[in-house]
Amino acid sequence: MNSRLSFSAAILLLLASCGSATRNNAADSVAVNDTALNVHADNGSSLDVRPLNGYFVKNTIQVNDSLTFWLIDNPATFDSLFGVAKTMNNKIDRPDFGTQVVVAATMPSTFYGTQIQLASATADDLTNNAEMHFVAAGQAEKNSYSITPLWMGSIPKTGRTNIKVYTGDQLTATLTTKE
Incomplete structure (x- = not known):
């Protein structure tokens, strides 16, 4: 029952x-x-970022600021700044400059294992601008060799006019694209 x-x-x-x-x-x-x-439409969306692996900052480039950002839109400039770090096991991601621009972040050489990471990337679809937030973390122990930390990624060429790059929540630079 x-x-x-x-x-x-x-x-x-x-x-x-x-x-x-x-x-x-x-x-x-x-x-x-x-x-x-x-x-009202939601004007914010995720920015399509494709990380690029297998590169290093060339020794001829001196990075003096705590965090330096580049916006690269052609292969000649790209090749003048970065070398290919090819090994037997890695894959080199080559950007397509016809449809993409490269955003790179680097720091001065250090003996502490430091990594730059992209924390978030958003696009404002109404203004056609973008924001990218980066963080850098290092290890406490000193190595016997130095490295130049590098983060690199490509984003689609969509006529974005300004890309604001942040270190954490603090605006570090505004990169302007050529139209």
């Missing part, structure tokens, strides 16, 4: 929930089609 009562109660709850969902969906569709509503 208890199982029949429980089954009946479950059926009633199921019917009640389906019925109210149908009423809400009908009300929602009317509200969506109402042209008197002041609806």
Whole structure:
């Protein structure tokens, strides 16, 4: 008897929930089609960033600032700044400068294992601008060799005019693309 009562109660709850969902969906569709509503589109979206691996900053480049950013839109400039770090096991990601620009972040050489990471990247679809937030973390122990930390990624060429780059939450630079 208890199982029949429980089954009946479950059926009633199921019917009640389906019925109210149908009423809400009908009300929602009317509200969506109402042209008197002041609806604002979400102007922010994720920026499509493709990390590039297998490169190093050439020894002829002196990095003096704590975090230096570059925006590179052609292969000649790219090749003048970065060398290929090819090994037997790694894959070199070559950017397509016809459809992409490269954003690079680097720091002065250090004896502490430091990595630069992209924390977030967003695009403002209304203004066609972008924001990229970077963080850098180093190890406490000193190595016997120095490295020049480098992060590099490509983003689509979409006519973005300004790319604001941040170190954490502090604006470090605004990179301007050529149109």
